[in-house]
Amino acid sequence: MELVNFLGIQLLNALWLSALLFMLAVGLSVVFGLLDVLNLAHCTLYMIGAYIGFTIANWLGSYWLALAVAPVAVTVVGAVLYVALLRRLRGNHLIQALVTFGLLFVGYDAARMIWGVDQFRMAEPALLSGSFPVFGQGYPVYRLFVFAVGLVTAVALYLGLERTRLGAVVRAGVDDRETAAVLGINIDRAFFIVFCIGTALAGFAGVLAAPIRTVEPGMDVEILIPALVVVVIGGPGSLKGAVLGALIIGTADTFGPVLLPEFSSFTMYAVMAAILLVRPQGLLPVKPAH
């Protein structure tokens, strides 16, 4: 019984972490798979979201306002980045990687400049501040909320991609960009919207994470690494791959430190290495059109 409770709690921990990783990885993955843009600074946007959310919540005392406004602000930053820089670099992965890598430094230092090196933690909203009795103890409601949001996001993205006109345009553009453009579809605009959605999700995830993880410079790269691992093992561009990858890494990263404390940080990479050895293209790669 003791063991069941213990493992149950860890399972819940794995779920919220997976949800957070999914919301980040899906933007990274889909923007790369569909737009051919590798944005290593994606998690910088997550960090900016967390900082802006924290600042809003601190000034105005409202978590919900922070959750609503910060993603919008982050999207604006991301859109400027896309229009000014990333769009011009499409197709050249090395230059994209280098430029966005440079932006990681800029973002890291800019955060130190604006907010200092202190660690912040945002207060949970009053509505979600309690705990929920489960597995013989109380589990923070807020973490369950994060998981629920991740779940809803995954379903909404799936429906959006499969059932809406924008989703159809995006799929058509990925399959055969030129033919779709000849048919009068504005592919560039559709891709821009996809980029903005990915960016907004990064900002959203930043605010969601702010009450659980510390807000500090460097929090971006801390989660960039597992998010990249999720993209790699799931298969870039794949929504289902991001879900599966996030669940695997969220689980590995939660159970690893508990079951093998000495090798805590290894578990995630061991999983990645094992998967890459068997399937170098990821678990659920987007199949080539032909």
Next chain:
Amino acid sequence: MPARDPLSLPVLALLFGGVLAAALFVDAYRLTIVIEIAILVIFVLSLDFLVGYAGLVSFGHAGFMGVGAYALAYLAHFQGWPSGVAILAGVACGALSGIAIGALVTRVSGVFFIMVTLAVSMMFWAWASKARKFGADDGLGGLKRMDLKPLGLDLNDDRTFAVVCVVLAVLAYLLFRWLVRSPFGQTLKAIKQNENRARALGCPVQRYKVAAFAIAGAVAAFAGALHLQNTKFVHPEVAHWIRSGEGLIVVIVGGAGTLTGPVIGGFLFVLFHRIVESFTTHWQIWMGLLFVAIVLAAPDGIFGRLLSLVRRKAPKGPGDA
């Protein structure tokens, strides 16, 4: 047939000569700059070998520095090995981990490669920052420099240490110059230019890439060991992505695929760092912006740009009419 390069010899003579002269004459503070330049040059030469010659753009090369530094710390501090032997063992560890990691990461290419190298190096960092034996993320101090007294060298004297580091940097340069001109280096270049063609010609592409990783890993581990010898302190930061990123920035800004470029880059990087740092604590933002600007304006780097300028101005051969 390598293209004409009238610049490398004077530039390198100037840089290495200048740094060596500085090692002999400058004050104690500036000596730390000299040492830093020399160690960085060794590190970025090994990275350039991967990036510029083998076409393997690793975003996690500092991981090997970590391997070298931590192996040295473990063997010398906890096992009581003589530092010189421990450094060699650290280099061997760098080569072995280069083989292991190379075998894994060269299975993937393009963006996967970038992501996986970044992730694998951060795995080492994550381990080191939790390793209580090594002081976790406080690091471990009290380590000793190599004892070269039998050779009449006292490495605890910073000036002697600086001269040794500069000489080692020159040796590293000569090693890589020999390597890239050897049949092995030429084969790597052929693979970089057209992997499929190289494979069709019967070249075991995978094995060559792993070998490149092993060599670069060994030399980077050596740079890591030297870094520890310099600071007498081992800290997870040595393997952090920021280190890898700085190395890549130096290589790209200097000029990947030339050995002179990274030497210029390493020299400029340390000076830029120290100068900007004296004005503001926020030097990374300026470095990041400058880097982005250089990548966009001159993707072939400072030395690549210089070379193409010189070649354009050079008198045309009879065949060019």
